[in-house]
Amino acid sequence: xxxxxxxxxxxxxxxxxxxxxxxxxxxxxxxxxxxxxxxxxxxxxxxxxxxxxxxxxxxxxxxxxxxxxxxxxxxxxxxxxxxxxxxxxxxxxxxxxxxxxxxxxxxxxxxxxxxxxxxxxxxxxxxxxxxxxxxxxxxxxxxxxxxxxxxxxxxxxxxxxxxxxxxxxxxxxxxxxxxxxxxxxxxxxxxxxxxxxxxxxxxxxxxxxxxxxxxxxxxxxxxxxxxxxxxxxxxxxxxxxxxxxxxxxxxxxxxxxxxxxxxxxxxxxxxxx
Amino acid sequence: xxxxxxxxxxxxxxxxxxxxxxxxxxxxxxxxxxxxxxxxxxxxxxxxxxxxxxxxxxxxxxxxxxxxxxxxxxxxxxxxxxxxxxxxxxxxxxxxxxxxxxxxxxxxxxxxxxxxxxxxxxxxxxxxxxxxxxxxxxxxxxxxxxxxxxxxxxxxxxxxxxxxxxxxxxxxxxxxxxxxxxxxxxxxxxxxxxxxxxxxxxxxxxxxxxxxxxxxxxxxxxxxxxxxxxxxxxxxxxxxxxxxxxxxxxxxxxxxxxxxxxxxxxxxxxxxx
Amino acid sequence: xxxxxxxxxxxxxxxxxxxxxxxxxxxxxxxxxxxxxxxxxxxxxxxxxxxxxxxxxxxxxxxxxxxxxxxxxxxxxxxxxxxxxxxxxxxxxxxxxxxxxxxxxxxxxxxxxxxxxxxxxxxxxxxxxxxxxxxxxxxxxxxxxxxxxxxxxxxxxxxxxxxxxxxxxxxxxxxxxxxxxxxxxxxxxxxxxxxxxxxxxxxxxxxxxxxxxxxxxxxxxxxxxxxxxxxxxxxxxxxxxxxxxxxxxxxxxxxxxxxxxxxxxxxxxxxxx
Numbered sequence: 017x018x019x020x021x022x023x024x025x026x027x028x029x030x031x032x033x034x035x036x037x038x039x040x041x042x043x044x045x046x047x048x049x050x051x052x053x054x055x056x057x058x059x060x061x062x063x064x065x066x067x068x069x070x071x072x073x074x075x076x077x078x079x080x081x082x083x084x085x086x087x088x089x090x091x092x093x094x095x096x097x098x099x100x101x102x103x104x105x106x107x108x109x110x111x112x113x114x115x116x117x118x119x120x121x122x123x124x125x126x127x128x129x130x131x132x133x134x135x136x137x138x139x140x141x142x143x144x145x146x147x148x149x150x151x152x153x154x155x156x157x158x159x160x161x162x163x164x165x166x167x168x169x170x171x172x173x174x175x176x177x178x179x180x181x182x183x184x185x186x187x188x189x190x191x192x193x194x195x196x197x198x199x200x201x202x203x204x205x206x207x208x209x210x211x212x213x214x215x216x217x218x219x220x221x222x223x224x225x226x227x228x229x230x231x232x233x234x235x236x237x238x239x240x241x242x243x244x245x246x247x248x249x250x251x252x253x254x255x256x257x258x259x260x261x262x263x264x265x266x267x268x269x270x271x272x273x274x275x276x277x278x279x280x281x282x283x284x285x286x287x288x289x
Numbered sequence: 290x291x292x293x294x295x296x297x298x299x300x301x302x303x304x305x306x307x308x309x310x311x312x313x314x315x316x317x318x319x320x321x322x323x324x325x326x327x328x329x330x331x332x333x334x335x336x337x338x339x340x341x342x343x344x345x346x347x348x349x350x351x352x353x354x355x356x357x358x359x360x361x362x363x364x365x366x367x368x369x370x371x372x373x374x375x376x377x378x379x380x381x382x383x384x385x386x387x388x389x390x391x392x393x394x395x396x397x398x399x400x401x402x403x404x405x406x407x408x409x410x411x412x413x414x415x416x417x418x419x420x421x422x423x424x425x426x427x428x429x430x431x432x433x434x435x436x437x438x439x440x441x442x443x444x445x446x447x448x449x450x451x452x453x454x455x456x457x458x459x460x461x462x463x464x465x466x467x468x469x470x471x472x473x474x475x476x477x478x479x480x481x482x483x484x485x486x487x488x489x490x491x492x493x494x495x496x497x498x499x500x501x502x503x504x505x506x507x508x509x510x511x512x513x514x515x516x517x518x519x520x521x522x523x524x525x526x527x528x529x530x531x532x533x534x535x536x537x538x539x540x541x542x543x544x545x546x547x548x549x550x551x552x553x554x555x556x557x558x559x560x561x562x
Numbered sequence: 563x564x565x566x567x568x569x570x571x572x573x574x575x576x577x578x579x580x581x582x583x584x585x586x587x588x589x590x591x592x593x594x595x596x597x598x599x600x601x602x603x604x605x606x607x608x609x610x611x612x613x614x615x616x617x618x619x620x621x622x623x624x625x626x627x628x629x630x631x632x633x634x635x636x637x638x639x640x641x642x643x644x645x646x647x648x649x650x651x652x653x654x655x656x657x658x659x660x661x662x663x664x665x666x667x668x669x670x671x672x673x674x675x676x677x678x679x680x681x682x683x684x685x686x687x688x689x690x691x692x693x694x695x696x697x698x699x700x701x702x703x704x705x706x707x708x709x710x711x712x713x714x715x716x717x718x719x720x721x722x723x724x725x726x727x728x729x730x731x732x733x734x735x736x737x738x739x740x741x742x743x744x745x746x747x748x749x750x751x752x753x754x755x756x757x758x759x760x761x762x763x764x765x766x767x768x769x770x771x772x773x774x775x776x777x778x779x780x781x782x783x784x785x786x787x788x789x790x791x792x793x794x795x796x797x798x799x800x801x802x803x804x805x806x807x808x809x810x811x812x813x814x815x816x817x818x819x820x821x822x823x824x825x826x827x828x829x830x831x832x833x834x835x
Contacts, residue, residue: 045485060355066386113612212591260819262812266535273533318758333628339659539808546806
């Protein structure tokens with residue numbers, strides 16, 4: 017299944033509009049190219065609405081929010097929904113400041129996202145407070161591990177139900193949920209957290225995967241998560257004794273460039289709950 | 290000829306002011322350093338005019354336009370022209386949105402550019418609509434290939450005549466034209482399009498090449514285009530089976546750092562039309 | 563001593579808030595991760611004050627100043643001082659434009675910095691003009707070398723006394739001074755100047771080193787400077803004939819990731835004046 021999904025990304029080469037932070041934007045662009053998609057960045061309010069209309073999907077990342085680009089997120093998000101384009105939200109730092117938390121809440125209210133991807137802390141923030149998600153049990157543990165996986169899976173499904181989005185909670189084990197099914201994914205490597213922006217890159221390619229597979233949103237999202245984790249594993253095997261997080265960063269993107277659909281199918285490690 | 294031109298860049302080490310997008314700005318800075326030049330970035334309107342005055346050339350790239358930096362482009366552009374500094378325009382995405390297209394048109398009207406570099410689609414947009422360029426035959430094909438090269442060369446010369454700039458149209462074959470002569474350049478490698486910002490990097494080093502060679506603008510621009518393409522070729526030969534576009538990105542910049550003027554002279558592949 | 567200081571960085575993993583330029587921000591983030599710290603970027607005025615409060619230190623870099631982020635620097639700087647957090651200033655380009663110079667002067671007046679790091683030209687600008695530093699002898703030479711080292715050390719001590727900050731002047735020889743003592747540091751490699759942002763990276767990790775060692779500010783700063791220079795040396799030994807400044811950039815960050823506290827202790831080359 018993932019083989020076909022990844023082939024669709026490579027064949028259709030969706031153009032993805034990114035309104036994202038300036039810290040990891042270059043890596044997001046190269047990772048989109050690596051997976052077979054094409055990136056475009058535009059964050060001026062006037063520009064963003066027009067650019068998003070010529071794209072196949074939109075990726076909104078609030079990593080370095082500012083007052084100039086927030087209106088672009090709303091305008092481009094609404095326009096993309098109108099056009100039937102998939103829209104991904106990466107609520108970086110939701111919970112760490114009012115501006116981030118409030119912006120994420122307001123985005124959830126005004127834009128029907130296709131996928132929402134964050135770590136457990138960010139997703140719990142969204143689940144606990146926004147009117148779109150209020151009532152979701154945010155009492156899930158702060159770290160998803162084997163012994164709380166069932167509880168976390170219920171939380172992810174419920175978050176997906178309330179937001180009507182595919183929910184992605186990344187950590188040592190990654191969860192990808194719609195309201196009925198949950199992929200528990202065990203790809204990835206702990207060293208990925210020593211590279212800035214691997215989460216941002218995952219959100220960007222997720223937009224490409226769902227844009228190329230509109231009829232299988234849950235599976236396409238799970239395929240993106242497995243692909244990113246698998247690239248982290250492949251890149252890790254390439255490290256020599258003098259390599260650190262900078263070379264690792266490059267090797268992860270390289271691994272995506274070299275990854276075949278068949279290798280993704282074979283290397284994906286997940287179970288359904 | 291290119292040997293001497295590249296030696297001048299290395300010897301004079303021109304300081305280049307870049308008002309450019311935040312996606313590829315780091316690579317532009319490192320590529321400028323790799324070719325022997327020095328980069329400085331300043332895009333606040335107040336700052337940009339003063340900074341451009343202490344530089345040797347200006348590179349304006351509209352890749353992530355926003356309302357704050359557009360006035361800086363005009364102000365710094367006019368100031369550079371007053372001071373006799375070369376100014377390069379990279380009209381990223383002209384034709385894709387009104388803000389980009391209109392800004393590019395207005396820049397063409399108000400700033401006398403030394404070099405304008407874009408892909409065929411961007412240059413056709415500029416040729417078809419701005420008052421500075423109206424009347425240019427924009428009916429040229431969307432892809433420059435062997436069988437329409439003569440027609441494209443005429444188009445490039447005419448665009449150069451109307452804009453009074455050296456025109457650079459990059460693609461599988463690159464054209465570098467003034468109103469009388471056209472360099473048809475066959476350096477480069479298709480994988481360069483899998484790295485974000487190789488066009489931006491070329492525009493940046495073009496500013497350095499013309500700043501260091503003010504009496505040979507056409508040849509200096511052609512030398513920059515050949516150098517960039519040659520680095521793409523050299524970097525490609527270095528790729529091993531696990532390398533992808535991230536390592537390729539680094540190898541291209543590395544290749545510029547290691548490129549000698551003599552190797553540029555020898556590796557440049559072009560003909561005049 | 564440096565061994566313990568570096569161990570504290572790795573053990574405490576301070577969270578560093580960076581208000582910095584968009585050119586080198588990604589490398590600053592990865593370098594902070596490489597040394598064992600964690601980065602966060604926030605430059606909207608509303609966001610910056612809240613984010614800085616949840617961090618352990620603040621790094622202010624004026625490399626791409628603009629009117630939107632200047633108020634964030636003041637507000638976050640004051641908030642950090644109130645909270646007793648260390649604050650580092652990197653006055654990039656002070657002296658090159660009024661906006662940069664004036665902003666640096668005003669920051670010096672309103673924020674009590676823990677460390678100020680610049681090249682000799684930037685520090686001389688600060689020393690000559692701000693009311694906080696007026697009267698400091700800025701007649702020191704433009705390049706710190708063996709034969710003017712004593713004079714430069716006196717200048718650095720005096721600058722530290724007036725600003726009540728640890729003063730760092732980087733160049734072929736680096737000086738790290740408080741009002742009584744000066745570390746003269748001979749780590750580093752000339753090729754580091756061919757990589758954009760090695761100075762920015764040093765300022766970022768300095769914030770992490772002082773945040774993790776609040777009782778030894780001078781020594782912690784000297785340790786950061788030695789660590790950065792040592793990584794430049796280690797990375798240089800790794801270069802092969804085809805590598806240039808792009809691979810070198812990665813190798814420097816890799817070297818920090820792999821550097822052990824014991825290796826820093828052993829590799830640090832300095833004397834006190």
